[in-house]
Amino acid sequence: MNAMMKNSRVYKILLNILPVISILLFASLWQLASKNGGIIPTPLDVYRRAGRLLVKPVNNISLTGHIWASMKRVLLGLLAGCVVGIPFGLLIGWNQKCCDYLKPLFELVRPIPALAWIPLMTLWFGIGETSKTALIFTGTVMPVVINTYTGVRLIPQINIDVASVFGATEFQTIKEVVIPCSLSAIMAGVKTAMGTAWIIVLAAEMISANSGLGFMIIRGSDVADLPLVIFAMIIIGVIGAVLSWILTFAERKLCPWKVEIN
Amino acid sequence: MAKKVKVLVNHLCKSFGDLKVIEDCNFHINEGEFVCVVGPTGCGKTTFLNMLSNLLEPTSGEVLIDGQKVNPKKHNISFIFQEPSSFPWLTVEKNIEYGLKAKHKDKQYISEQTEKILTLMDLTRYRNTYPAGLSASSEQKIVIGRAFAMNPDLLLMDEPYGQMDIKTRFYLEDEVIRIWKELKKTIVFITHNIEEAVYLAERVLILSNKPAKVKDEIVIDLPHPRDVNDPEFIRIRKYITDQIKWW
Amino acid sequence: MDTDFCRKEIMPMEGRNKLEIKKLSKVFINNDSFEVAIENVSLDVKENEFLVLLGPGACGKSVLLNIVSGLLKPTSGEVYIDEKLSQGVNSQIGFVFQNLGVMPWLSVRDNVAFPDKLHKVPKKKRYERAQKYIDLVGLNGFEKHYPRQLSGGMKQRVGIARAYASIPEILLMDEPFGQLDAQTRYSMQDEILKIWNQNKKTVIFVTNNIEEAVYLGDRIILFSARPMTVKGVYDLNDLKRPRDYTDSRFLDIRKEISNHTDLVIK
Numbered sequence: 001m002n003a004m005m006k007n008s009r010v011y012k013i014l015l016n017i018l019p020v021i022s023i024l025l026f027a028s029l030w031q032l033a034s035k036n037g038g039i040i041p042t043p044l045d046v047y048r049r050a051g052r053l054l055v056k057p058v059n060n061i062s063l064t065g066h067i068w069a070s071m072k073r074v075l076l077g078l079l080a081g082c083v084v085g086i087p088f089g090l091l092i093g094w095n096q097k098c099c100d101y102l103k104p105l106f107e108l109v110r111p112i113p114a115l116a117w118i119p120l121m122t123l124w125f126g127i128g129e130t131s132k133t134a135l136i137f138t139g140t141v142m143p144v145v146i147n148t149y150t151g152v153r154l155i156p157q158i159n160i161d162v163a164s165v166f167g168a169t170e171f172q173t174i175k176e177v178v179i180p181c182s183l184s185a186i187m188a189g190v191k192t193a194m195g196t197a198w199i200i201v202l203a204a205e206m207i208s209a210n211s212g213l214g215f216m217i218i219r220g221s222d223v224a225d226l227p228l229v230i231f232a233m234i235i236i237g238v239i240g241a242v243l244s245w246i247l248t249f250a251e252r253k254l255c256p257w258k259v260e261i262n
Numbered sequence: 263m264a265k266k267v268k269v270l271v272n273h274l275c276k277s278f279g280d281l282k283v284i285e286d287c288n289f290h291i292n293e294g295e296f297v298c299v300v301g302p303t304g305c306g307k308t309t310f311l312n313m314l315s316n317l318l319e320p321t322s323g324e325v326l327i328d329g330q331k332v333n334p335k336k337h338n339i340s341f342i343f344q345e346p347s348s349f350p351w352l353t354v355e356k357n358i359e360y361g362l363k364a365k366h367k368d369k370q371y372i373s374e375q376t377e378k379i380l381t382l383m384d385l386t387r388y389r390n391t392y393p394a395g396l397s398a399s400s401e402q403k404i405v406i407g408r409a410f411a412m413n414p415d416l417l418l419m420d421e422p423y424g425q426m427d428i429k430t431r432f433y434l435e436d437e438v439i440r441i442w443k444e445l446k447k448t449i450v451f452i453t454h455n456i457e458e459a460v461y462l463a464e465r466v467l468i469l470s471n472k473p474a475k476v477k478d479e480i481v482i483d484l485p486h487p488r489d490v491n492d493p494e495f496i497r498i499r500k501y502i503t504d505q506i507k508w509w
Numbered sequence: 510m511d512t513d514f515c516r517k518e519i520m521p522m523e524g525r526n527k528l529e530i531k532k533l534s535k536v537f538i539n540n541d542s543f544e545v546a547i548e549n550v551s552l553d554v555k556e557n558e559f560l561v562l563l564g565p566g567a568c569g570k571s572v573l574l575n576i577v578s579g580l581l582k583p584t585s586g587e588v589y590i591d592e593k594l595s596q597g598v599n600s601q602i603g604f605v606f607q608n609l610g611v612m613p614w615l616s617v618r619d620n621v622a623f624p625d626k627l628h629k630v631p632k633k634k635r636y637e638r639a640q641k642y643i644d645l646v647g648l649n650g651f652e653k654h655y656p657r658q659l660s661g662g663m664k665q666r667v668g669i670a671r672a673y674a675s676i677p678e679i680l681l682m683d684e685p686f687g688q689l690d691a692q693t694r695y696s697m698q699d700e701i702l703k704i705w706n707q708n709k710k711t712v713i714f715v716t717n718n719i720e721e722a723v724y725l726g727d728r729i730i731l732f733s734a735r736p737m738t739v740k741g742v743y744d745l746n747d748l749k750r751p752r753d754y755t756d757s758r759f760l761d762i763r764k765e766i767s768n769h770t771d772l773v774i775k
Binding site for chain 3: 158159161162163164165166167168172176177180181183255256257
């Protein structure tokens with residue numbers, strides 16, 4: 001009975017409508033809550049404020065400008081994290097000696113939260129773009145290294161044996177076996193790093209910036225412009241979800257051999 | 263001696279969407295009988311077994327145990343999978359107790375039953391060992407012991423010896439026959455290996471290719487332990503092989 | 510143990526020896542203990558024969574194969590190929606692993622072309638060569654498929670095609686059909702004999718399945734459990750091919766070997 005239902009078109013249409021329904025439901029509850037509270041702005045207020053934003057931009061930068069400012073910092077920080085993290089992860093995963101020397105140091109640095117780096121980063125790089133990128137880097141490099149390292153460790157020995165038996169050099173083994181086989185774990189690391197980067201960029205912007213979505217929140221908060229704050233939060237959520245979706249899509253393209261467990 | 267019917271299957275059909283896996287299966291299994299089910303690779307044997315244990319609902323038709331629709335809460339059905347499925351975090355003794363504990367039997371009964379099974383399976387000296395410390399055949403014995411400990415109405419075995427080497431397989435086959443004779447349980451045993459089926463079963467059900475139907479049935483009236491070199495054994499093996507040979 | 514089929518010592522055979530193993534031993538050392546896996550094994554492999562190494566599970570046959578292929582070093586003893594000492598990985602040797610050895614991130618075609626890629630053969634040429642072997646194992650039409658889309662038997666055929674593509678003179682096969690169900694195994698046994706007949710090579714085939722050994726081998730070398738030594742050699746050259754699993758002579762040999770084999774039960 002259930003099997004038949006699952007294949008019907010009604011079910012498929014329902015599957016597409018349900019997310020929309022749940023969002024509308026949430027918005028209605030929100031509307032109700034805000035009417036009774038008086039403090040929380042209503043969805044309508046937020047919507048109107050968003051409209052005003054298009055006419056009178058915050059700090060003379062358009063909405064897309066703010067979005068791009070935050071995104072640019074994230075992407076740079078992520079890139080730096082990958083450029084350093086992936087080779088480092090591969091190195092300590094593959095080579096036992098390097099692992100013995102370098103991993104303990106890495107484990108010591110890892111627990112330090114990105115935000116604890118702020119004073120040092122500000123001191124070294126000032127309050128401009130570089131320090132923000134450096135801060136994001138501390139947050140992205142960790143998950144990338146850990147996941148890459150784990151990916152290498154989990155490669156079945158037999159795949160490495162196959163390469164040896166057919167006469168592969170160490171370099172060929174790394175290029176042809178280690179990297180493709182750990183790609184899916186590396187992508188998981190990048191996804192996690194992306195999430196971390198997004199959190200850090202907003203914190204960094206809230207502390208010292210004059211553009212970006214985090215900056216918008218601080219601005220709004222300074223002048224008690226709650227609709228602006230909430231609008232920025234919604235945009236942040238949407239962008240975060242879109243980025244995550246893009247990465248999942250990229251992973252599927254790069255690793256077509258992986259099967260998701262349903 | 264008239265045999266009582268334990269399992270009755272009427273017009274059993276199973277489809278997954280448009281894919282018809284099992285079509286109009288009709289057969290019965292008598293109480294205390296050892297039946298083997300064979301068929302070509304991929305014909306739906308595991309689906310078949312899953313429906314006997316009600317892990318899957320049939321699309322149409324019925325499976326009756328003792329005259330009633332199969333119900334895991336009412337009927338005591340034990341299932342043995344292909345992969346060794348003992349719990350690695352429990353000792354041999356605790357593994358065997360597991361099902362009984364899950365069904366909330368009283369302490370006295372549990373300890374008596376566990377002792378009986380440990381002795382029967384010759385696992386007493388390993389009672390406090392973890393499965394990881396044992397060979398694959400001993401691990402399978404734990405699983406079989408655990409299933410028999412439940413005193414099942416029906417024991418379903420899905421190719422439990424498929425991954426074992428030949429001597430281990432012969433050994434475990436002899437073991438299961440010995441325990442079956444001792445405890446007189448009803449057993450349905452699925453296998454790809456025709457020789458194994460002829461070695462074990464009182465009756466062999468032969469399934470056709472997808473959609474699976476019971477193509478044929480053979481009664482094997484040879485005494486245990488059987489001799490694979492025996493001409494009658496060979497004749498039956500050849501007959502069944504011809505029925506399902508696709509290679 | 511004197512019978513028609515079993516000899517305790519290895520008789521000198523007709524024909525050239527492709528591979529010789531002399532007094533091979535392998536000891537594994539763990540922190541404070543050691544385990545003798547292989548003890549003083551000597552055997553010869555004739556050119557183009559299908560030799561089966563038979564023994565109970567985990568007795569050391571795979572270790573022996575790994576040493577011959579160069580993946581492991583022996584503790585003592587030597588391996589000679591074409592009467593020359595063999596050390597390390599040898600390009601004359603092809604290896605078929607159990608079907609897990611097929612690389613899941615490569616298509617069938619890329620898997621079969623893998624050895625050529627390591628030898629820097631240009632793409633067009635290696636795909637051409639790969640196609641030849643894909644056809645040989647009967648997988649044409651599946652070139653672009655990924656292993657997860659294939660059945661166990663098909664994955665195994667990819668492994669065989671890949672080993673053949675490296676044009677080995679000696680083909681090592683390590684329990685290649687161990688993970689397959691009984692019927693698929695029968696089908697694959699016929700397949701490998703068909704492929705071997707079309708493309709004769711020296712084959713060393715490892716298995717713990719006595720029936721499989723008697724079906725496939727020109728000769729069977731029977732091993733004991735660890736520490737592994739040679740228990741006996743069976744010459745099956747007078748058992749005509751194609752062989753019949755239910756033929757009375759086949760069954761007699763099988764029974765005799767079965768009685769002679771170590772049972773590893775704990």
